[in-house]
Amino acid sequence: MMLRRALLASTCLLLTLSIAEARPFTDAGGRVVEIPEVIEKALPAGPPAAVLLYTLSPAKLAGWVTEPKGAALNYLSPEAKGLPTYGRLTGKSGDANMEVVLAAKPDIIIDVGTVNDTYISLADKVQEQTGIPYILIDGSFAKTGDTYRMLGDLLGEEGRAKLLADYADATLTDLTGQLATIPEGDRPSVYYGRGPEGLETGLSGSINVELLGEVGATNAAAVAGKGGLTEVSLEQILAWDPDFIIAADPAFAAAATSNPDWASLSAVKAHMVFVAPSLPFGWFDSPPSVNRLIGVRWLENLFYPGTIKNDLSAETKEFYKLFYGVDLSDEQVTTLLTGALPAK
Secondary structure, three states: OHHHHHHHHHHHHHHHHHHHOEEEEEOOOOOEEEEEOOOOOEEEOOHHHHHHHHHHOHHHEOOEOOOOOHHHHHHOOHHHHOOOEOOOOOOOOOOOOHHHHHHHOOOEEEEEEOOOHHHHHHHHHHHHHHOOOEEEEEOOHHHHHHHHHHHHHHHOOHHHHHHHHHHHHHHHHHHHHHHOOOOHHHOOEEEEEEOOOOOEEEOEOOHHHHHHHHOOOEEHHHHHOEOOEEEOOHHHHHHHOOOEEEEOOHHHHHHHHHOHHHOOOHHHHOOOEEEOOOOOOOOOOOOOOHHHHHHHHHHHHHHOOOOOOOOHHHHHHHHHHHHHOOOOOHHHHHHHHOOOOOOO
16 A cells, blocks of 8 residues: 555656646647657658758757758768658658657657648647647748747757847848839749649749749749649640749759740740759758748849849858858859859
């Protein structure tokens, strides 16, 4: 009897300590989640969260969603190259192994990006299955600074978060001021094509083309309606006749400039087909996360060369040092920008 009482008292004490060490957090989905007071390891649910966590606190990043390979490794810090890969919990291609996720023993799972009923349901399901707190964070580009500050407070990385948040805020404030000097008629229509054929794009409201609106451009595919990523036809693109084409895949850029079926497009005739830099993460999309901050500087140069001036090479080196912990060489910058700007 005394042993039972002792065990019961110990259990109650552990539960009390556990509750005391937890804190309620209301995420972007309106879910109140009990999270640890101290977080040592965070598991990203998808690519946007992985990039955000890597830039803020690589020591607390449990691992990658997709394994960095090839040339991308040259643009990552040494400690990031050795992290394990767990797969993704989110999206149509969700392939994370729950046993592996549990074995990693993360203190929290973080998902960054679009927040809707589908993602809320997934978060509830995974949290119930694993017992690991799972929070949703709005990945809207305009909220980047606020996201860093909030996550910095969550992870105990307030100082680092302030540095990155201040950079993000300054970038967007400067962009807003610059755009105010550019008439609507001088802002381009842009088609963003994904995949080797370039026939996947984002509709109006898609987070994957969010950067276009931020830099004052028009998403050519917006006339096809509101939604996320979708397949379109060449006939539709011909009807939209964009001023610029941004390719996620170099194979698409090469095809668009050499295939006679694309030749009548204004962007092709004016040699305004460009490849978005992608190492170690995309500057435009892939994933739609904080990596897009340097994309702002690139698109300013690309769309408004006579109005907005910045030293893109210097900006790139500064960004990679601050966010990725990498000192870029001139050769690496050249590699990044190959195909991304008009030929001189």
